[in-house]
Amino acid sequence: MTASLLLRNVRPYAGPAVDMLIENGRITRIGAGIQAPAGVTVEDGRGEIVIPGxxxxxxxxxxxxxxxxxxxxxxxxxxxxxxxxxxxxxxxxxxxxxxxxxxxxxxxxxxxxxxxxxxxxxxxxxxxxxxxxxxxxxxxxxxxxxxxxxxxxxxxxxxxxxxxxxxxxxxxxxxxxxxxxxxxxxxxxxxxxxxxxxxxxxxxxxxxxxxxxxxxxxxxxxxxxxxxxxxxxxxxxxxxxxxxxxxxxxxxxxxxxxxxxxxxxxxxxxxxxxxxxxxxxxxxxxxxxxxxxxxxxxxxxxxxxxxxxxxxxxxxxxxxxxxxxxxxxxxxxxxxxxxxxxxMEVDGYGVSEGSNADLVILPGETVAEAIVTRSPKRRVLKRGKVVARDGVSIRTAP
Amino acid sequence: MTASLLLRNVRPYAGPAVDMLIENGRITRIGAGIQAPAGVTVEDGRGEIVIPGxxxxxxxxxxxxxxxxxxxxxxxxxxxxxxxxxxxxxxxxxxxxxxxxxxxxxxxxxxxxxxxxxxxxxxxxxxxxxxxxxxxxxxxxxxxxxxxxxxxxxxxxxxxxxxxxxxxxxxxxxxxxxxxxxxxxxxxxxxxxxxxxxxxxxxxxxxxxxxxxxxxxxxxxxxxxxxxxxxxxxxxxxxxxxxxxxxxxxxxxxxxxxxxxxxxxxxxxxxxxxxxxxxxxxxxxxxxxxxxxxxxxxxxxxxxxxxxxxxxxxxxxxxxxxxxxxxxxxxxxxxxxxxxxxxMEVDGYGVSEGSNADLVILPGETVAEAIVTRSPKRRVLKRGKVVARDGVSIRTAP
The missing domain is CATH 3.20.20.140 (Metal-dependent hydrolases)
Structure with a gap:
């Protein structure tokens, strides 16, 4: 249920761009120029904003x-x-x-x-x-x-x-x-x-x-x-x-x-x-x-x-x-x-090293713009796994 | 600046489906099974709702x-x-x-x-x-x-x-x-x-x-x-x-x-x-x-x-x-x-015979659903001409 992923070029809360290494569902490193460990998929953040779920x-x-x-x-x-x-x-x-x-x-x-x-x-x-x-x-x-x-x-x-x-x-x-x-x-x-x-x-x-x-x-x-x-x-x-x-x-x-x-x-x-x-x-x-x-x-x-x-x-x-x-x-x-x-007393919530990789990646120059624009082009991660992309979920509704 | 068009299979205010003949920018006929006059383009309404602009x-x-x-x-x-x-x-x-x-x-x-x-x-x-x-x-x-x-x-x-x-x-x-x-x-x-x-x-x-x-x-x-x-x-x-x-x-x-x-x-x-x-x-x-x-x-x-x-x-x-x-x-x-x-005292406004063909065609079962869903898949007519389709205008922003 947890995944590993290198998230490249995302901007936490619309701040400076970083890479994020996610291992076993948790954010383990945040920084510049992180190399993907062998076998770890890279997701291109395209400079978009990342916020916690x-x-x-x-x-x-x-x-x-x-x-x-x-x-x-x-x-x-x-x-x-x-x-x-x-x-x-x-x-x-x-x-x-x-x-x-x-x-x-x-x-x-x-x-x-x-x-x-x-x-x-x-x-x-x-x-x-x-x-x-x-x-x-x-x-x-x-x-x-x-x-x-x-x-x-x-x-x-x-x-x-x-x-x-x-x-x-x-x-x-x-x-x-x-x-x-x-x-x-x-x-x-x-x-x-x-x-x-x-x-x-x-x-x-x-x-x-x-x-x-x-x-x-x-x-x-x-x-x-x-x-x-x-x-x-x-x-x-x-x-x-x-x-x-x-x-x-x-x-x-x-x-x-x-x-x-x-x-x-x-x-x-x-x-x-x-x-x-x-x-x-x-x-x-x-x-x-x-x-x-x-x-x-x-x-x-x-x-x-x-x-x-x-x-x-x-x-x-x-x-x-x-x-x-x-x-x-x-x-x-x-x-x-x-x-x-x-x-809700959620453990490990946030966008920081050690947090669960429950994240949303979405377009926008600033947090305010992301809110007022509400782009449907969102990527959603649950425990490091991309579970929705541009309005399409990995699960099918009954 | 005005156009002729046969709008087939649209539902005015989510009512029963009709065809609408638009000639020179005005709605001239509303009814079932209207034939397109020679040279008049047909727009398939797909059973969607039509409302005035x-x-x-x-x-x-x-x-x-x-x-x-x-x-x-x-x-x-x-x-x-x-x-x-x-x-x-x-x-x-x-x-x-x-x-x-x-x-x-x-x-x-x-x-x-x-x-x-x-x-x-x-x-x-x-x-x-x-x-x-x-x-x-x-x-x-x-x-x-x-x-x-x-x-x-x-x-x-x-x-x-x-x-x-x-x-x-x-x-x-x-x-x-x-x-x-x-x-x-x-x-x-x-x-x-x-x-x-x-x-x-x-x-x-x-x-x-x-x-x-x-x-x-x-x-x-x-x-x-x-x-x-x-x-x-x-x-x-x-x-x-x-x-x-x-x-x-x-x-x-x-x-x-x-x-x-x-x-x-x-x-x-x-x-x-x-x-x-x-x-x-x-x-x-x-x-x-x-x-x-x-x-x-x-x-x-x-x-x-x-x-x-x-x-x-x-x-x-x-x-x-x-x-x-x-x-x-x-x-x-x-x-x-x-x-x-x-x-605004707009002349000829509405969805009826004689009205200007200023119209919006949009998905939804009912008017209420159209409002709460606010689909971006809209077609917009101005004087009988389709001027926007699915969020794309015929005009380019400066």
């Missing part, structure tokens, strides 16, 4: 309609409309989690992602269908991408009896992260919901990544309850809040919360949503908070957008946060690469 | 850095920082308006735009350099795209003496629309600014398209002054407010303003900005207000984003306004096509 830190691999006939969306406006519509139509629409997660994983890989954190629905209608499907993809596509599973109670946890037991089974089956969802707005029992998901974390020694769409004061209240439990249970550095729209509220309310997020090393995931209040990325990073990003759902019953391109996501994060300067665009890229890796 | 209703053709070396943006955060930085560096950076507008026009055309409204800087530093350059492009590239010029006092009107006289010269030289900019925030004299630009409209019998970035109550105050003058001067249907961020304020303040916009047929241009309050597109359309969109600046000293793709713009408008349903995505497309044509 993009990190898709918030996907829903089990539910994309990718590759299925077009789904005409006529769903109502509320969050619960979308939740109920999806749960009720998943089987009818033939959204098989194994097939669909494989399709999306290939798509992610060929756009340059080398790591995915996927929330996976756990509910009383479908049980562990989603978890089993995405686990099959996790095993079957290890050569091109690493996938981490979050057991995710999409339809609510306490409001649908039996879900908590299924969540427990999902963790037992090998999910790496405990998920949660809007303790006030959906489950209508913030104490009950949070006590339950934190108890799962404790039982399995796993981190938490909780969806929090709740806006304004309600979301900040839930955040406060999350902070309280993170501190009390010694889970510093082990909690991620996804979406966190409430951090887009009045800075007078939000700034004290950011201090606590930093203190307890609670990470934030933002998609850079254009139509919702959003976490202030620059301010969070400046405060030392880890900030990652993800595609969220792509082309599913929730909405038609998305292509799993984390460079496009860097653009969305940039547009949402009014990042215009080149140094700001670099922050947007960090959110979609190194920050995501920190949130 | 995309309408780029807010560009800045004179100032893009397209095709120039990468500009490292280190500009300060305020609007005036960006205005001053640009004016002071335009010549040093070799931003020749004739060359740059030609480059962007070709890029627009190959992404599917057939009409552009371009604001063009008029200031005491560069005089009519911009206007003359874009006019040269307007003439030189008439075969691929129609361009309308707005004389635009980018650096302010009254605060920089001499600018108003230059604006007058620009209108005399043949600009089709009078521009304006933030009467309170930039010019600091709302009455003076608006009286001056409306007087130009009256003198030349031309419409107004005014940039209004002013947020909240200040922007609504300026809007009120614009409404007052539109009514008093009988300019119903002849005014566009671009950006109009203040319409993203509290609906209790905004809703009465929308009624007046509808009454006086004042159009709104929105880019679907992710980081700013934005006009509520669905609500405006439902009230009968014309709403168009545009790329605004692309890759200029203001910021690095943009590629002049009005299908991508439809996506941005959709994302900003949380448009997810297929019928909502169609509205986003309308904003970037027919609504823009209504704002």
């Amino acid at each position: 993009l990190v898709e830190a918030h996907a829903h691999l089990d539910k994309s309609l990718w590759g299925l006939p077009w789904y005409t969306n006529e769903v109502g406006p509320k969050l619960l409309d979308k939740i109920d519509n999806e749960r009720e139509n998943k089987k009818r629409l033939n959204i098989d989690p194994a097939r669909q997660s494989a399709r999306q994983s290939i798509q992610s890989s060929l756009m340059g992602s080398t790591h995915i954190r996927s929330h996976v629905d756990v509910d009383t209608e479908h049980g562990l269908w989603g978890v089993e499907g995405v686990m099959a993809t996790r095993e079957g596509y290890r050569d091109i991408i690493d996938i981490e599973l979050v057991a995710f109670p999409q339809s609510g946890l306490l409001r649908r009896p039996g879900t908590l037991e299924l969540m427990d089974q999902a963790m037992k089956a090998g999910c790496e992260v405990v998920g949660g969802l809007d303790p006030c707005a959906i489950d209508r029992d913030p104490k009950g919901h949070l006590d339950a998901v934190f108890a799962l974390c404790q039982r399995y020694g796993k981190p938490l990544d909780i969806h929090l769409h709740e806006p304004g004061e309600m979301g900040l209240f839930s955040t406060d309850l999350i902070v309280e439990r993170t501190r009390a249970l010694g889970m510093k550095g082990k909690v991620t809040i996804s979406h966190a729209f409430s951090l887009g509220a009045d800075p007078a309310l939000v700034d004290p919360v950011i201090e606590q997020l930093a203190e307890l090393d609670i990470a934030i995931m933002t998609t850079g949503p254009a139509s919702r209040p959003a976490p202030p990325v620059k301010k969070l990073l400046a405060a030392g908070v880890r900030v990652c990003s993800g595609s969220d759902g792509i082309r599913d019953t929730w909405g038609p957008y998305g292509n799993a391109d984390m460079l496009e996501r860097a653009m969305f994060v940039g547009l949402r946060n009014n990042l215009r300067r080149d140094d700001e665009l670099r922050l947007a890229l960090d959110v979609c690469t190194s920050e995501g890796a920190r949130v | 995309l309408v780029e209703a807010h560009a800045h053709l004179d100032k893009s850095l397209w095709g120039l070396p990468w500009y490292t943006n280190e500009v300060g955060p305020k609007l005036l920082d960006k205005i001053d930085n640009e004016r002071e560096n335009k010549k040093r950076l070799n931003i020749d308006p004739a060359r740059q507008s030609a480059r962007q026009s070709i890029q627009s055309s190959l992404m599917g735009s057939t009409h552009i409204r371009s604001h063009v800087d008029v200031d005491t530093e560069h005089g009519l350099w911009g206007v003359e350059g874009v006019m040269a492009t307007r003439e030189g590239y008439r075969d691929i795209i129609d361009i309308e010029l707005v004389a635009f006092p980018q650096s302010g009107l009254l605060r920089r003496p001499g600018t108003l006289e230059l604006m007058d010269q620009a209108m005399k030289a043949g600009c089709e629309v009078v521009g304006g900019l933030d009467p309170c925030a930039i010019d600091r004299d709302p009455k003076g600014h608006l009286d001056a630009v409306f007087a130009l409209c009256q003198r030349y019998g031309k419409p107004l398209d005014i940039h209004l970035h002013e947020p909240g109550e200040m922007g609504l105050f300026s809007t009120d002054l614009i409404v007052e003058r539109t009514r008093a001067l009988g300019m119903k249907g002849k005014v566009t407010i671009s950006h109009a961020f203040s319409l993203g304020a509290d609906p209790a303040l905004v809703d009465p303003v929308i009624e007046q916009l509808a009454e006086l047929d004042i159009a709104i241009m929105t880019t679907g900005p992710a980081s700013r309050p934005a006009p509520p597109v669905k609500k405006l359309l439902a009230a009968g207000v014309r709403v168009c969109s545009g790329s605004d600046g692309i890759r200029d000293t203001w910021g690095p984003y943009g590629n002049a793709d009005m299908l991508e713009r439809a996506m941005f408008v959709g994302l900003r306004n949380n448009l997810r349903r297929d019928d909502e995505l169609r509205l986003a497309l309308d904003v970037c096509t027919s609504e823009g044509a209504r704002v």
Whole structure:
């Protein structure tokens, strides 16, 4: 599963051109004029930019309609409309989690992602269908991408009896992260919901990544309850809040919360949503908070957008946060690469000697240009092996 | 400049497949099994979608850095920082308006735009350099795209003496629309600014398209002054407010303003900005207000984003306004096509017998899919002639 390769004439983060020797899946030397050891293939970098693999830190691999006939969306406006519509139509629409997660994983890989954190629905209608499907993809596509599973109670946890037991089974089956969802707005029992998901974390020694769409004061209240439990249970550095729209509220309310997020090393995931209040990325990073990003759902019953391109996501994060300067665009890229890796605690991530050779080679004069251009002419390496080239993966979608 | 062509097997707005006979640049027949008259070329539509040409209703053709070396943006955060930085560096950076507008026009055309409204800087530093350059492009590239010029006092009107006289010269030289900019925030004299630009409209019998970035109550105050003058001067249907961020304020303040916009047929241009309050597109359309969109600046000293793709713009408008349903995505497309044509008062626009054959043929099962996929495999027709195919224009950029 690992490979050796001499990568000639690439520019790490658009800096000066170097050669990179990759041996057994790791970068062993970076410098000028490196000779290829006998039998090692040479890949011509053509002076292009090299960055570490993009990190898709918030996907829903089990539910994309990718590759299925077009789904005409006529769903109502509320969050619960979308939740109920999806749960009720998943089987009818033939959204098989194994097939669909494989399709999306290939798509992610060929756009340059080398790591995915996927929330996976756990509910009383479908049980562990989603978890089993995405686990099959996790095993079957290890050569091109690493996938981490979050057991995710999409339809609510306490409001649908039996879900908590299924969540427990999902963790037992090998999910790496405990998920949660809007303790006030959906489950209508913030104490009950949070006590339950934190108890799962404790039982399995796993981190938490909780969806929090709740806006304004309600979301900040839930955040406060999350902070309280993170501190009390010694889970510093082990909690991620996804979406966190409430951090887009009045800075007078939000700034004290950011201090606590930093203190307890609670990470934030933002998609850079254009139509919702959003976490202030620059301010969070400046405060030392880890900030990652993800595609969220792509082309599913929730909405038609998305292509799993984390460079496009860097653009969305940039547009949402009014990042215009080149140094700001670099922050947007960090959110979609190194920050995501920190949130997922990926070992050996980066473009340096000793790092895993999970890399993207792409055209552009600068990092900012690479983001705004989003060339499809990308080469993607996973553990030193070229797994995608110009939009074509070494794997064929089912 | 016009052509005849039989377009076989295309689906107008993703509806049933038809043939279209184009004669002398106009669609003369739409139906099944149309035979090509002698000597008329047949273009195989392959069952793809056909829509009318995309309408780029807010560009800045004179100032893009397209095709120039990468500009490292280190500009300060305020609007005036960006205005001053640009004016002071335009010549040093070799931003020749004739060359740059030609480059962007070709890029627009190959992404599917057939009409552009371009604001063009008029200031005491560069005089009519911009206007003359874009006019040269307007003439030189008439075969691929129609361009309308707005004389635009980018650096302010009254605060920089001499600018108003230059604006007058620009209108005399043949600009089709009078521009304006933030009467309170930039010019600091709302009455003076608006009286001056409306007087130009009256003198030349031309419409107004005014940039209004002013947020909240200040922007609504300026809007009120614009409404007052539109009514008093009988300019119903002849005014566009671009950006109009203040319409993203509290609906209790905004809703009465929308009624007046509808009454006086004042159009709104929105880019679907992710980081700013934005006009509520669905609500405006439902009230009968014309709403168009545009790329605004692309890759200029203001910021690095943009590629002049009005299908991508439809996506941005959709994302900003949380448009997810297929019928909502169609509205986003309308904003970037027919609504823009209504704002620019384009004659003979559409996909019907008698319309000009300004068309885009592109893959997709539905309109929504065409927007979210944004395939580069587009064919663009201007007056019945194929002017771009798969990202390659019939014109070569200077």
